[in-house]
Amino acid sequence: MAEVNKPLKINERLALTTYITDVESHIQVDNEKCKDCVTKACLYVCPAKVYELKDGKIIAHYEACLELGGCIIACHQMGNKGITWKYPKGGQGVVFKYG
Numbered sequence: 660m661a662e663v664n665k666p667l668k669i670n671e672r673l674a675l676t677t678y679i680t681d682v683e684s685h686i687q688v689d690n691e692k693c694k695d696c697v698t699k700a701c702l703y704v705c706p707a708k709v710y711e712l713k714d715g716k717i718i719a720h721y722e723a724c725l726e727l728g729g730c731i732i733a734c735h736q737m738g739n740k741g742i743t744w745k746y747p748k749g750g751q752g753v754v755f756k757y758g
C-alpha cells in the first residue's frame with residue numbers, strides 16, 4: 660500500500676502536470692548567441708529541465724514548459740540573451756489547477 664502522506668519528488672509532481680501542447684514552440688533559442696555563452700544558465704534554472712545541451716547546441720523542449728519565466732531572466736541577466744520567450748497561444752501550454 661502506498662504511503663499517503665509521503666511528499667512527492669519533483670519529477671513525480673511534474674508528472675501530474677497537464678499540458679495542451681501547441682504545434683509551434685513559444686521558446687526560440689539563438690544558438691549563435693549560445694555558443695559564446697559562458698554560464699549556460701538556462702540548463703540550471705528550469706525545474707522542468709526544458710533546456711538541454713545536445714551536440715553543442717541548446718534545445719528547448721517547450722512542451723514541458725511550466726511558464727515560470729525564470730529561464731529568460733537567467734538567460735538575459737547571466738547568459739548571452741539567446742532566449743526569446745512568449746506565452747503560448749491562448750488556451751495552450753501548461754494547465755494549472757486551482758483549489
Ligand code: SF4
Nearest residue numbers: 693696701734738741
Ligand atoms: S543562458 Fe541563454 S544564451 Fe546562454 S546557453 Fe542558455 S539560452 Fe543560450
